[in-house]
Each structure stands twice: as C-alpha cells, then as structure tokens.
Amino acid sequence: MTQKHQLDPRDIIARSEGPSYQELLDREPVPAPDSLRDDTVPYLGSGNLSFDRYLSRDFHEREVQKLWPKTWLMVCRESQLPNAGDYFSYEITRYNILVVRSPSGALRGFHNSCRHRGRTLKRGSGNATELRCPYHSFAWDLDGAFKGAPCMWDFKHIDSADFGLPEVKVDTWGGWVFINMDLDATPLLEHMGIVPEHFARWEIEQRYVSLHVEKVIACNWKAGSEAFIESYHAIQTHPQILVYSGIDNSQYDVWGDNVSRTITTMGVVNPSHTSVYSEQDCIDTILGSSALIGNTDEKQEIEQGRSARERIAEISYDDFNKQWGRDIRGEATHSEVMDSILYLVFPNFMPWGGYLPTLTYRHRPNGDDHESCIMDIYILTHFPEGSPRPADAPTVRLAIDEPFSKATEMGEALGRIFDQDGANLPQVQRGMKASKTGEAVLANYQEIRIRHFHQTIDKYLDA
Numbered sequence: 001m002t003q004k005h006q007l008d009p010r011d012i013i014a015r016s017e018g019p020s021y022q023e024l025l026d027r028e029p030v031p032a033p034d035s036l037r038d039d040t041v042p043y044l045g046s047g048n049l050s051f052d053r054y055l056s057r058d059f060h061e062r063e064v065q066k067l068w069p070k071t072w073l074m075v076c077r078e079s080q081l082p083n084a085g086d087y088f089s090y091e092i093t094r095y096n097i098l099v100v101r102s103p104s105g106a107l108r109g110f111h112n113s114c115r116h117r118g119r120t121l122k123r124g125s126g127n128a129t130e131l132r133c134p135y136h137s138f139a140w141d142l143d144g145a146f147k148g149a150p151c152m153w154d155f156k157h158i159d160s161a162d163f164g165l166p167e168v169k170v171d172t173w174g175g176w177v178f179i180n181m182d183l184d185a186t187p188l189l190e191h192m193g194i195v196p197e198h199f200a201r202w203e204i205e206q207r208y209v210s211l212h213v214e215k216v217i218a219c220n221w222k223a224g225s226e227a228f229i230e231s232y233h234a235i236q237t238h239p240q241i242l243v244y245s246g247i248d249n250s251q252y253d254v255w256g257d258n259v260s261r262t263i264t265t266m267g268v269v270n271p272s273h274t275s276v277y278s279e280q281d282c283i284d285t286i287l288g289s290s291a292l293i294g295n296t297d298e299k300q301e302i303e304q305g306r307s308a309r310e311r312i313a314e315i316s317y318d319d320f321n322k323q324w325g326r327d328i329r330g331e332a333t334h335s336e337v338m339d340s341i342l343y344l345v346f347p348n349f350m351p352w353g354g355y356l357p358t359l360t361y362r363h364r365p366n367g368d369d370h371e372s373c374i375m376d377i378y379i380l381t382h383f384p385e386g387s388p389r390p391a392d393a394p395t396v397r398l399a400i401d402e403p404f405s406k407a408t409e410m411g412e413a414l415g416r417i418f419d420q421d422g423a424n425l426p427q428v429q430r431g432m433k434a435s436k437t438g439e440a441v442l443a444n445y446q447e448i449r450i451r452h453f454h455q456t457i458d459k460y461l462d463a
C-alpha cells in the first residue's frame with residue numbers, strides 16, 4: 001500500500017455530531033468494563049488498496065503458501081466433538097485437517113491424507129475407533145500412531161514408529177476449536193491478544209449454537225470479511241436500521257497485528273437522522289425486528305425523560321436473565337445487552353461480544369476458488385450454569401444463488417440485513433474487475449480495520 005497523504009494521528013478519531021459510544025457509556029448506571037472504555041487507534045496510513053489482492057490468482061497462491069498454513073484457524077465448536085473418536089474434517093483451500101477427540105480426551109489434528117497413496121482418510125464428521133483408510137486399509141489409532149496395513153511383509157521399508165500421521169497444532173478458546181498447521185506458531189492465546197480477557201465476562205464457552213448458516217458468496221473471502229468490519233456501509237446498504245442504530249458514531253479499535261473491533265450502538269437513532277426519527281420510532285422498530293435483542297410483543301411507551309435505550313435494556317435484562325440463570329442487571333451494561341460489539345481475530349474469526357445471544361462470522365475461500373467464499377453465521381446463546389447443554393442447531397447450507405433469508409431460522413430482520421450485504425458482494429467482485437484505477441480508497445477512521453487487516457496479511461505474505 002502506498003502512502004500518499006500525511007495526517008496528524010490526532011485527526012483520525014473523527015465522528016459525527018451526537019453522543020459518542022464513550023458518552024453513552026458515561027450515562028450507564030453500571031460501570032463499563034475497561035475493555036469497552038478502550039478507545040484508541042493508531043494512524044495506519046491513508047494509502048490506497050490494490051484490487052489485485054482480491055482478483056489475482058497469484059495473490060491467492062501466495063495466501064495458500066504463506067497465510068493459511070501459518071495462522072490460527074477456527075474449525076468448529078468443541079461441542080461438535082464431545083466423545084472419544086469424534087472427528088471433524090476442516091478444509092481450507094487445498095488443505096484438509098482432521099480434528100479428532102482422542103481416548104485421552106485431548107483434541108488432536110492431522111493432515112487428512114493417507115500416508116500410503118494419499119486418499120482422504122475421513123470426510124465430514126462422525127465417530128470412529130481408528131483412522132483406517134478406505135482404499136487399502138492402512139490404519140492409525142486416534143492419536144495418529146501407525147497400526148498396520150494388510151501384507152506388511154511388502155512394506156519392510158516402513159518404520160512403523162516413524163509412520164504416524166503428520167500433526168497440526170490444536171487448541172481451544174471459548175468453546176471454539178482452532179488449528180494451526182505451523183508447528184512453530186505462537187500459542188493461540190498469544191495470537192488472540194486482548195480477546196480472552198475482554199470476553200471472559202461474556203462466557204462464550206457456556207453457550208450453545210442456536211443458529212448456524214453457511215452460505216457461498218460470489219466474492220473473494222477478504223471482500224466478504226470486509227463487509228463486516230466496518231459499519232459505514234449501513235447508511236446506504238441497511239437504511240432500515242438507522243432508526244435504531246448509531247451507525248455514524250461507531251467506534252473502531254485495533255490492537256497489535258491480529259485484533260480489531262467495531263462497536264455500533266443500538267437503541268439510539270442514528271446521529272444524522274434525529275430530525276427524521278423519534279425515540280419512540282426507535283423502540284417501536286427495534287423490538288419488533290431484532291432476533292438478538294430482548295423481545296416483547298407489547299408496545300412500549302417511553303416515559304418522559306427516559307431513553308429508548310434504557311427501556312430496551314430493561315426488557316433485555318428480563319429476557320436474558322433466563323439464559324444466564326441469574327440477574328445480570330447489576331453487572332451487564334446497556335451496551336452489552338444490545339450493541340453490536342464485533343471483534344476480528346486475524347485472519348477470519350469474528351466473534352461478537354456481549355451478554356446477548358452473540359453472532360460469530362467467518363469467511364474462507366470456497367475450496368481453491370479465489371472468486372467465491374463461504375460465509376458462516378453462528379448465533380451463540382448462553383445457558384445457565386449447571387443446566388444441561390442444549391443441542392446445537394443443525395447447519396443450514398445455502399448455495400451461491402440462495403438468499404440468506406431462505407434460512408428462516410435467523411428471522412426476517414437478520415435475513416434481510418444479510419441479504420442486503422449479499423447483494424453487494426458479488427457486485428463488489430465484478431466492479432473491482434471493471435475498475436480503471438485498480439484500487440480502493442479507504443476512510444481513515446471508519447475503514448481502519450480493513451487497512452489493519454491488509455497490513456497483517458502483508459506481514460504473513462512478506463515473511
């Protein structure tokens with residue numbers, strides 16, 4: 001990225017009129033945690049971003065060689081592998097990693113390729129007592145040690161002790177399973193920086209998957225990711241949410257190389273729309289439409305001197321107390337029961353924070369195709385400690401031509417929002433190809449996470 005304009009770093013955090021996120025926190029009855037009070041971004045430059053990064057096969061090849069096998073990748077929920085012998089095959093471009101629950105209870109990860117003549121050992125997910133290749137029956141135990149093959153007299157040149165399945169690193173955080181193919185990689189928790197500390201109060205491991213949608217989108221995986229790391233596009237793309245969302249005053253943060261965050265407030269009228277919508281419009285719209293925020297069928301009149309945000313928080317506490325099995329009113333801020341607090345852990349793990357049922361997104365290339373990606377949308381819902389873990393929702397798979405709203409499980413409002421994003425993305429991919437200048441121009445503040453994301457990609461590709 002070339003840098004063309006020098007700016008004073010103090011000019012970077014520039015927002016619209018109206019209360020900032022930090023000012024809304026000041027009005028809260030419950031003190032906000034330090035994690036939400038952090039409001040600093042470095043100046044990362046103002047240079048343009050080449051569209052080659054999304055379009056060229058060469059760039060994709062560099063990612064295949066230098067990014068995907070060198071970083072921490074979210075695979076699935078740990079609840080998908082509860083028992084010894086459970087396995088899950090995770091594919092990323094040409095790589096295929098088999099994550100297995102071993103008899104000791106540990107999770108192991110292996111390259112999912114037979115050491116005889118290369119057949120994939122397992123497809124999808126399931127349970128097995130050993131890893132036996134369906135082609136000629138070479139077999140490994142669940143810890144990857146070689147067990148044998150038919151006619152071993154013909155393989156005198158194999159040293160069985162040295163014929164285990166090649167391993168990858170496996171670790172877990174918040175009930176998520178991650179792998180890293182680089183055996184020298186820094187530990188997962190180090191890679192995640194401030195995230196484990198910020199999320200401790202939101203108990204991500206104490207949640208079940210109440211929704212999982214997986215959809216193919218006709219754009220590069222980075223273009224897909226970028227539609228979810230800025231809220232700036234909502235002004236044009238999601239106009240229906242401006243009545244209840246403070247888009248213009250979203251807060252953006254970056255930490256180190258791997259972590260960034262957007263906080264977009266809910267339960268407030270967008271600062272540049274306060275002459276169009278009232279607080280009553282705000283509460284009337286949001287309560288009828290969000291699948292995440294606490295809900296009620298009754299119309300809520302806002303009392304004199306009170307805000308829609310306060311009333312929505314009260315309703316949300318009542319709703320979420322059941323999910324938490326305790327009264328969270330004294331500990332959870334209004335922000336944490338309604339706002340969109342969306343983190344990115346490089347390269348593609350995007351968990352929401354908060355006490356509400358939280359979304360998590362992930363974008364990865366669709367197989368080895370750099371012009372399409374698979375987007376995952378999870379909703380994680382808390383359940384009370386000590387009560388049985390509810391079963392995870394089955395995965396709903398949507399093809400490239402099927403809208404998100406076909407997954408009716410996500411509700412009308414969310415389906416509509418994702419369809420609006422889904423309508424942009426293939427046209428972003430096409431428009432990049434049609435570009436005369438060949439590059440994107442990024443906002444200094446509201447798109448700083450995109451710049452940060454690409455700077456980290458470059459660190460991997462240039463390593």
Ligand code: FES
Nearest residue numbers: 114116117133136
């Ligand atoms: S390829 Fe696996 S046993 Fe032959």
Ligand SMILES: [Fe+2]
Nearest residue numbers: 227237238421
């Ligand atoms: Fe969007």
